[in-house]
């Protein structure tokens with residue numbers, strides 16, 4: 151029995167018959183720092199879910215991440231019993247092409263579809279497959295392959311990011327990924343993940359489970375900084391408390407980037423708890439200044455953001471444009487609110503009725519959906535795909551760009567805001583009465599030292615006063631840069647100039663590497679299609 155699990159094929163973020171240039175395979179450059187030129191964060195994430203699934207099966211499984219069509223075609227010919235494709239809705243056409251290739255080149259292979267794309271209504275009439283997994287995948291595959299559905303969850307060690315660059319300078323990838331659970335009980339009307347997974351399914355049930363995993367990462371890979379893939383990690387307060395207790399008892403301090411709703415943060419009487427927990431980044435759905443979502447009721451967001459940043463916790467706020475109460479005036483209420491929050495990062499996302507959600511159901515009933523808009527254009531960073539009483543599709547594109555530009559112009563480059571947050575965190579923790587918080591000062595200092603050589607280049611290349619003002623403030627608040635940073639400063643400036651030229655004259659595109667990983671195989675496979683433009687990596691896990 152042989153299984154292939156694959157993501158959809160690249161290239162990504164280009165206009166071709168399968169996808170759109172505005173749909174980049176990059177988190178920040180796609181939907182956060184997209185208008186910030188060379189200050190935009192550039193990196194790729196592996197397809198976490200595929201590695202997670204493979205690790206929890208006992209049959210020989212190959213994971214193919216970001217293949218191109220040629221690589222995928224070669225792989226099909228190896229004669230798999232099952233090929234599982236993971237896809238989201240905007241990548242429907244890619245998944246369809248892949249199913250066609252499998253049927254043509256390996257008719258005996260069974261096709262399994264999984265991921266959020268499976269929520270497309272009447273999918274069985276749109277492409278050919280044998281099994282469909284709508285929702286949680288580990289139990290589904292274990293059942294399909296007659297494995298023990300109740301066996302304990304094994305967590306793979308997965309790189310958080312690849313290809314990390316800022317201002318053209320390569321930054322080390324030093325993060326690991328923790329998938330502590332999927333789904334969220336809040337079920338906000340528009341939210342795809344909470345509707346897709348139903349209530350919360352925990353993979354790591356206790357603080358000890360999370361702590362042990364962090365120790366494994368550190369022991370095996372030297373990784374101490376983690377991104378937690380969990381819609382609302384702190385909702386389980388007991389798990390978080392146990393994790394803090396273990397870190398402090400054993401004096402093994404890890405740090406985390408998390409998603410959290412505001413009501414969850416409100417459960418901790420003192421935000422210093424988050425510093426003790428090592429939280430250095432929170433992604434929080436503000437959605438709108440008007441309290442339209444239960445999870446945000448009663449939250450003083452400007453104060454909360456300020457309080458978090460003053461403790462060294464970078465905040466990403468997320469605001470939805472083209473909501474029902476938005477017209478050409480009220481939309482500015484929310485864009486301006488996002489600016490006032492002055493968080494480190496802002497994600498503006500277009501309201502998107504996604505199949506499976508309550509919002510989709512409502513809009514379908516009300517006849518608001520523009521059902522002829524192709525799936526590859528339903529990604530939230532170009533035009534809306536429903537009728538809005540106040541905005542045309544063209545309007546939606548322009549307002550979105552204006553929102554990103556305004557926030558950037560007013561508050562400065564997110565990169566520099568993050569440095570300022572770290573400076574505040576350093577100050578907060580350095581003289582704190584709690585020794586565990588004092589312990590955290592080292593982490594902030596590391597960021598301050600690493601980013602110091604960037605200051606002159608930021609001053610040189612920033613088009614806005616806001617960014618320059620922030621840099622001058624940072625210089626004023628810190629002791630003079632050590633002489634040894636001079637050489638690095640020259641190197642950073644040269645690389646930033648090169649990147650500026652690349653973006654302006656050529657293209658800002660960057661592609662994720664193709665990666666092939668084998669789980670539960672006895673013999674090592676050799677690399678199949680090395681590419682110059684897309685480095686091809688081969689790993690083996692057992």
Ligand code: B12
Nearest residue numbers: 175177196197199234236238239264265266283286287342
């Ligand atoms: C990481 C991530 C990304 C990464 C992509 C990494 C990658 N290599 O693919 C980045 C940042 C680049 C990204 C980009 C985009 N993303 Co994204 N992303 C996520 C995020 C935050 C986490 C995904 C994840 O790893 N989850 C953890 C794993 C364990 O869950 P999972 O992948 O869903 O897998 C589970 C099941 O689905 C199932 N499963 C999955 N695949 C398969 C396959 C088989 C065979 C089987 C049996 C089961 C199975 O089993 C797994 C375990 O239970 C989710 C939100 C979320 N919290 O899930 C959004 C999400 C998947 N993204 C989404 C979208 C829309 C996008 C973008 C269009 C940007 C945007 N506008 O939001 C772009 C598209 C980029 C492109 N060109 O394709 C949507 C998808 C909506 C939909 N219904 O299709 C989500 C749900 C967020 C949202 N808006 O609600 N994304």
Ligand code: SF4
Nearest residue numbers: 334337338341344381
């Ligand atoms: S709180 Fe966040 S993750 Fe949970 S349902 Fe609402 S939007 Fe989704």
